Ligand SMILES: Nc1nc2c(ncn2[C@@H]2O[C@H](COP(=O)(O)OP(=O)(O)O)[C@@H](O)[C@H]2O)c(=O)[nH]1
């Protein structure tokens with residue numbers, strides 16, 4: 001698993017015209033090769049010093065003037081000798097410089113993520129930090145940037161260490177008792193409780209994967225409900241521009257429209273869907289099938305109901321969302337008499353909901369609703385009527401945004417999240433499972449079995465920090481990096 005001895009080179013900046021373009025070399029020949037491109041730089045340059053240098057072609061003709069930076073091993077990002085040439089951001093010029101570097105047989109092009117991989121293999125960063133580099137590059141919302149930056153500074157590494165260190169100590173104690181029963185006598189005394197508490201730490205970390213996914217990829221929120229409820233108008237209002245076609249002819253929106261917004265730093269993809277209704281035309285039927293498919297895939301479904309919807313109708317609409325959590329709102333609230341009188345915060349719409357004859361205030365009683373907290377099982381709507389909004393006038397829209405975020409996020413701030421990925425969650429699951437078996441073994445089995453399970457837990461956890469990780473796993477992980485990172 002040690003890196004090969006080749007010196008690698010890549011453009012560290014995007015292959016497009018820009019103010020600055022950076023060529024980066026890492027490996028034993030980095031300095032020598034870079035000096036061939038910039039012969040004016042002294043043979044033993046001061047590390048971390050910016051030299052103004054001329055970059056030349058094979059016959060010494062000047063191609064550009066820029067900065068030459070040398071980072072001496074092991075005090076560099078990769079842990080190897082690194083040189084960066086900061087040239088003007090001309091893609092053609094940079095390709096010339098790259099080709100010149102590659103003329104040396106000790107140099108080859110870097111694979112995606114290879115600089116970061118070398119940093120990891122040289123022990124400069126652990127695996128969670130290496131992954132945070134890719135997260136940061138891919139971040140497309142403020143929350144994602146902040147969370148990745150926290151990962152880069154070791155937030156996840158710290159949490160993993162707080163599990164890995166005591167687990168390793170426990171393993172050492174158990175192995176001690178097994179191998180040196182006299183010297184280590186009693187070191188296994190509290191094994192059961194120790195295992196149990198480590199298991200709960202692993203489970204707690206694992207539970208954060210959902211938030212990690214929301215921050216990384218953004219949340220998906222769909223507006224749905226009866227035709228003509230005012231969904232498209234509300235969508236436009238939420239997005240802040242007239243994206244969706246609005247019409248009073250039922251069935252105008254035949255396909256889901258989407259728009260990306262950022263609320264409180266969290267990336268949110270909003271979908272405006274075709275209304276679901278019985279006996280539609282063929283094209284609409286297609287749209288309706290897509291709506292159902294989309295509803296099952298989003299993180300939150302916002303059900304927009306026209307004023308006067310009966311409780312039974314509302315309940316039936318909620319069931320359409322399947323296991324997806326639903327936030328029900330009453331749309332077109334500006335048409336309700338006295339609607340402007342008191343638009344308070346979301347959820348306090350109880351009382352004033354003058355609706356059509358025979359209809360019940362939605363949610364005034366116990367409505368079945370899918371709730372995230374109940375794991376998609378049926379729960380009851382709180383007794384206040386659903387929040388009221390008007391896409392037309394904008395009333396209640398800020399409050400709706402706040403409650404959407406609250407439903408998606410619960411408490412806290414998106415930036416404080418520890419980015420736990422599906423990969424981490426899988427390793428943590430195996431850690432917790434092994435600890436579960438260890439707990440059982442501490443009661444009914446031998447010390448060998450107990451220690452064996454603790455060893456397995458440690459190995460699974462090592463896949464997160466990188467202390468036990470295969471080349472194949474590293475290959476997969478670094479595939480998602482760009483070249484030059
Ligand atoms: N008074 C009022 N009319 C609205 C409101 N939202 C939509 N409408 C009208 O209701 C009709 C249907 O709106 P639209 O947004 O296309 O509904 P959708 O079928 O649910 O997407 C249009 O004539 C809109 O102008 C609202 O908040 N207040």
Ligand SMILES: [Mg+2]
Nearest residue numbers: 231232252253
């Ligand atoms: Mg529509």
